[in-house]
Amino acid sequence: MSADDVVRILAAPHFCDMTRSNFPNSLKLASIIRNDCQIRRFVHNQIIVREGEYVNSAFLVLSGVVAMLPPSDTSSESLARISKERPSTFSSVLQWLRRNKLPEVRDSVAGIPSAGSSVGDRLIEHLSEDVSKNDADTIRLIDGDIFGESAVLGRSEMTNTVVALCEVEVLEIRWQGLRDIRKRESGFKETIDNLYRERGLYYHLMSVPLFSNLSTEKIRELASVALFEVHGEFEWQKDFQKVSKQAKTEEDYNRIIESEPVIALEGDYPDGLLLVRNGFGRISRYINFGHYTMGYLSHGGMFGLEELYDAWKNGKATTLHCSFRALGYTDVIRIPTDWLEINMFSENAPETTKVALKQALMESRPTQLESNTKPVDRKLTEFLVENRLINGTASMVIDLERCVRCDDCVSACASAHDNNPRFNRHGKSFGRYMIANACMHCEDPVCMIGCPTGAIHRSPEGVVKITDSACIGCSTCANNCPYDNIRMVEIRDASGNVFAEPNGKPIIKASKCDLCAETSATPACERACSHDALKRIDLKDITNLTQWIDR
Structure with missing residues (x-):
């Protein structure tokens, strides 16, 4: 963000009312704006954020008008998702042939001040029909209005699709910046917290099947x-x-x-x-x-x-x-x-x-682990809950009786990631089943808390990723992960020399599973197992889990 942009934002709604002396010299308001904010521009009918996606930022409307559509509108054909294309098989093979022979090779060690934008890497999508018509359930937001705060503060999915109704400028505020401002500006914190409660309450009630047939007036009541x-x-x-x-x-x-x-x-x-x-x-x-x-x-x-x-x-x-x-x-x-x-x-x-x-x-009964044929051991329920494994949306479950310890899963992971395996084939076990130390892409990813650069973030699809160039090796994410699924690794140049600080201390970066998001197929570890011993499972998906256990 340029110096002129920073001056403009300091004069924008909410920011102009902030007391700059509340911010220490080490973290001035202007610095937060420069490092944790971006001005985004959208055209008429362009989707800014979509219902069901994860975001890493809140948004402030700077100019123009945007529409916050009611949840039910997302089923419309006009909101059909454009699938993100994965690399072709040829590209994946070429990537494998060009892989480094040494582990954790980098071209450089430089970090960048920010990463993890909510909209920067998404495809440009437009509605196929005009939504500017009046709709009692559509909320129109203008200059100074904020959206996305509920998803950021709750580390949850967006409950609404937000669309530009004309040429629009919005300020994207990464959650790190939102956190730092809320800590020091009580008025801004109160505004954000009130929005979080009011909108979160209203839109959640709209999504509850028990209330699905109630009128808008009844929902508001x-x-x-x-x-x-x-x-x-x-x-x-x-x-x-x-x-x-x-x-x-x-x-x-x-x-x-x-x-x-x-x-x-x-x-x-x-x-x-x-x-x-x-x-x-x-x-x-x-x-x-x-x-x-x-x-x-x-x-x-x-x-x-x-x-x-x-x-x-x-x-x-x-x-x-x-x-x-x-x-x-x-x-x-x-x-x-x-x-x-x-x-x-x-x-x-x-x-x-x-x-x-x-x-x-x-x-209304609580989720319990039982299949159509027999109940799963209640101790398994306790194991998953006690260890908070129900948090994982893509946990690596290994059947130890089927596993022959061939390590094909580890080799496949390394091949898909430039000769760098992203998980360890060990972890907590219950009977014959083990939850391996591979990133579970949690529903509540507490690993992201405290990352100073936003290097670790969640994609709109829910995949928790690390932007390597933005990682400064502080180990905050690794220390925050409750499951020991993030490793800190020494990095080296193409000749095998370890990058080091001036004092000789090796430079490290965070490394973890990314669900093979950049490859041409499903996770390589699962695809490589020829013994049906490994499965990536959402441990809240009871049907899927029990079907795999009972297979």
Whole structure:
């Protein structure tokens, strides 16, 4: 960003009201703008960000008008995604032939001040139809308005597609810059936090199947009475890493469960319906002087509906059958009981509402690991929850009884990454199954917290990547990863000489699995296994997991 651009942004809405003396000399506001912000330009009907994508930035409208489309519009043919082309097979073979013979070879060691843009690498996409027509559910944003804050702060997917309605300029603020400004400007922090709660609440309610048949007016009415709650710590990995290393006995695990923030306690009367917006929650019961994990809830899950409905139907209060505790950082929306009784449970409710309620009651049980043929060992459920492995969207699961230790998976990974394997074939095990030390591309990637340059970021498709040229080797991401899936490696030149600091200390970079995002097919490790012993699995996808286990 040029010096003139920085001056312009300092005079823009929100920035012009900031007190510059709140920022220390080591991190001046102008420096944050220069290093963590970019001015982006879009034309009429061009998509800025898309519903369902992950972003690493919030956006401030500088000029023009943009439309924030309601979630349902994303199913329209006009929003059909343009698939990103992978390199051809010929290109992949050529890349393999040109690979370096030595590990971790780099042309240079220079880092760049910023990386991980939310829109910089995406394809230019336009709507096939004009969305400038009036729509009660479409929100129009003008100069000074902000969007994308909910996805950034919640480390979650975008709930809306945002489209330019004319020639538009927006300021992209990387989450590192957003974090630094919020720390020092209470007014800006309050603005962002209010948007996070209001928009996050409204659009999440629109996406809940139980409320899918409600009118816009009813959704707004519900949003006005619902409560937004946050449980747990944003940087939960620090405490988790500490206690997980100390836990060895059943008593230790009971103490861990009891230390988790309680959202609702077994035996208490339910105080409204709980909806999980972001994060994870443990469902447990107290049996024989111990806590037993019955399952878990993640984004879109609900807790307490069965008890609330039974109490209304029988005219007698019912206590909660299980406890609900936050696993890490959990956003919850609480729906008041009286609103549910009037609008959802009542005999006078529309037939479509009754159908949605019946379906929700059937699906309101917490996620448990069971297949169509037999239940999976409850201990496996506890293993996945205790180790927070349910966070992984692409975990490497290895069947140790099928694995012949040929290391073809490691060799294939190295071949796909310039002779640099990106994972270690060891990790936590449960019986015959091992979760290897390969990046799991987490739903809540806490490894990104604290990266000073934004080198580690998440692509719109959800792949957690490291921009090598932006990595300064600080090891923050490796230290933050709760699963030890990021390695710090020494880098060298083409002759094999290790790059070093002036004091002789080797220069290091972060290295991890990138799901072979730049190759022509599925992950090389999975493709190379001829014994069906390795699978990349979203550990929240119970059907996929149990089908593979029962194969």
